Amino acid sequence: MRKARFFIAEALRSIRANMAVAIAATTTVAIAVFVLGAFIPSFLFVQSAVDQQKDRIDVRAYISDPATVDQVAELEAGIVALQSDGTVESFDFVDKQEALEIMRERLQDPTILEELPGNPFPRSYIIKPAQAERSGDIIAALRDFPAIDPSAGVVDGGETTSRLLDVARFIQWTGLGLIVILLIASLLLIANTIRLSVFARRREVEIMRLVGGTNWFIRWPFVIEGIVCGLIGAALAVGLLWAVKIGVVDNWIVENDDSLTRDTATTIGFSALAGILIASGAIVGALGSGITIRRFLKV
Amino acid sequence: MSSDQTPNGQTPEDALSEAEERAQRRMLRRRGRTGGESSGRRGLRRDKSASFLRDGDGPMVVMEDVKKVYEGKDGGTTALDDVSLEVDSGEFVFLVGQSGSGKSTFIRLLTKELDSSSGRVVVGGRDLTRLRRGRIPYLRRSIGTIFQDYKLLPGRTAYENVAYALEIIGESPRNIKRMVPEVLTLVGLGEKGERYPNELSGGEQQRVSVARSFVNQPRLLIADEPTGNLDPDTSIGIMQLLYRINRTGTTVIMATHDRDLVDKMQMRVVELEDGKIIRDQRQARYALAD
Structure with missing residues (x-):
């Protein structure tokens, strides 16, 4: 001291x-x-x-209209598998009606939708990757499921995301x-x-x-x-x-x-x-x- | 002629005022009584400092075949060559020789500022060649050292410079307050304790240095050209102080080339030349024969 x-x-x-x-x-x-x-x-x-x-980045898996319930269930099982190995954080199913609603909200002039024959918007899964960098893996894993719409496919923000x-x-x-x-x-x-x-x-x-x-x-x-x-x-x-x-x-x-x-x-x-x-x-x-x-x- | 007198008939105290002399006698008497052993109220302090050197009747300094080579490109310079020497407790030894003869190397081996290249250096029973580096401070505390350039801490007053030697060994503030003025009076600086080194003359600075070297009451005091920067009269004053300290039983080794001083004192003279001892003579003069 x-x-x-x-x-x-x-x-x-x-x-x-x-x-x-x-x-x-x-x-x-x-x-x-x-x-x-x-x-x-x-x-x-x-x-x-x-x-x-980065948190806003998500992956969309568009489902073709003709896909059967079984095929959709198969796709969902694939997503759940990705979730259990930690690639996917969460996911959401959007049916055709919801897709239309979303589009209606987003458009400035929703009347345009009235002109459409039926509902052209597909069902989809909105998938949130655990890390934004993993979105590519998710796309690769889900791309070839039969339920996937061949033209819309599985996409993230593409160019924007990678930038x-x-x-x-x-x-x-x-x-x-x-x-x-x-x-x-x-x-x-x-x-x-x-x-x-x-x-x-x-x-x-x-x-x-x-x-x-x-x-x-x-x-x-x-x-x-x-x-x-x-x-x-x-x-x-x-x-x-x-x-x-x-x-x-x-x-x-x-x-x-x-x-x-x-x-x-x-x-x-x-x-x-x-x-x-x-x-x-x-x-x-x-x-x-x-x-x-x-x-x-x-x- | 009393034993207190130097051969030229002047008593060492002549230069000191009466008051200083009283303080000096008091201090020296106390030292004589304790005789370097722990006892009484200062027992604790001695354990902290001087006890590093072993007590006993043996020689204070022993050098055996000491060689010191300063490494260099051209094979090095031999500063000391096969030096063997014994200095008994209580002796006063002048180390003389020209510049470059090895005096300073000799002195610096004793404080382990340098290590010998070969041979043994023993101080107070401690073999310095086998002393661990961590123990060096304890060796130095038990040896008083005086240098040609005083080596005072510039930012501290005379008082604080002396006190520092006591603070190092953990002396209590109360004892420091008591002892420092005593020692300063002893060296004739009783009034100048609050001056900084640059406010003191060379002689006064060297007195502070002597006070610092002595305040621990070491059993060995070594001085490397202590009067080298001083005029003859001032030198005598310093010499008298060292002599008084020696009279109390402290071994003093002093390197010098002050011919007059050595001739006056008639003490043991060890002469070095080119790193070798060429003369070791008691009650001698600076030069072998005139």
Whole structure:
């Protein structure tokens, strides 16, 4: 306990004595954390929006009008089989009447339907894939059932679906890539700043070694100093992010109400983000100085 | 001539004021009473620091066939070659020789700042060639070290520099508050504890360094050119301090090429040349013969 107090006092003393360096390290942490803190929720938001679009993808299996009840039952058994092996999440049967109703709702001028002889709309299964990427498998598995209408067949959104999936993949991988690059860049930046600050004091560390300080006795104040700079830097960044959220993002959401609320895409909550950022600031600060100082402890 | 006097007839205390002298006597008396053993109220502290060196009548430092080669492209430089030497507890030894003769290497082997290439280095019964790296700090705490460039922590006052040596060994704040002013008074800096190193003269900085090396009350004190950066009068002051410390039973090994100082003191002189001991003489002068 007395030791902890001593180490903290030592850390604060050295921050005071090396104010310029401490400010440099803190600012570096603040900038890195701010960039990450802005990027991570944006990425998660886009990711969530894309996921929602992916959720809308479904597969339709159109049934030919002449298909018998047995043939339809056979098809349904095939879908159930796909459901039990996890390819299909859920499915729905739409009979001819329902198909007509759906079409009637969808058309701007339903009177056009009155002109039609009878009901041309086929029965169908609307199948929700467990993952959008699996829709192709579902099509392949159901295509050759006798109940399937040869001309309409089994389809998903086709071109749209594959484009959407491509975009989703692109966003996911570039986003992850960017986050990793950003993380590495911030780590290097912070480590470098801390290295400079420790390097400026290598003589001090040497002297401490020469008069008999153990490695951890010398290291603790540096580690605590790193934690303090990391915490303050991250807190500054979080404060700035908060200001940006209140001042810019929230207003923008209100102004663009329709486009965003229709898609209720979500992102990480601010307090969770703040917690993660501040914790990582402290950890990076501690590790950065704790590891850098090792080089000078070899005397 | 009393035993306290140096051969030139000047007593070492001459340079100290009366008040400093009182503090010094008090401190040294206490040390003489405890005699390096744990006892009484400072027993705990001694266990934490100086006990690393084994007590006993044996020699404080033993070097056996020590060789030190600095690796290099051209086969390396031999800094010490077949050095064998014993220094008894309580001795005062001057290590002399020209620059590059191996004095600093010798000194740095004793604190395990360097490792010997071959041979044995034993300090206070501890074989340094077999000492684990993790134990090095404990070795250094039990040896007082003084350097030519003082090696004071620049961001700390004189008081804090001395206190640091005690903080390292986990001394209680109460004892630190008591002991540091005592030692600072002992070295004649009673009034200057709050000054930073860059506010002190070279001689004063070296006194802080002496205070720091001594506050742990080590049984061995080594000094590498402690007067190298100081003018002759200031040097004598430092020398007197080291002499006083030696009088209390602390073994002192001092590397120097301060001819006047060595000639005045008439102590054991070990002379190095090209990494070899070419002379080991008691009550000697700097040079072999004039």
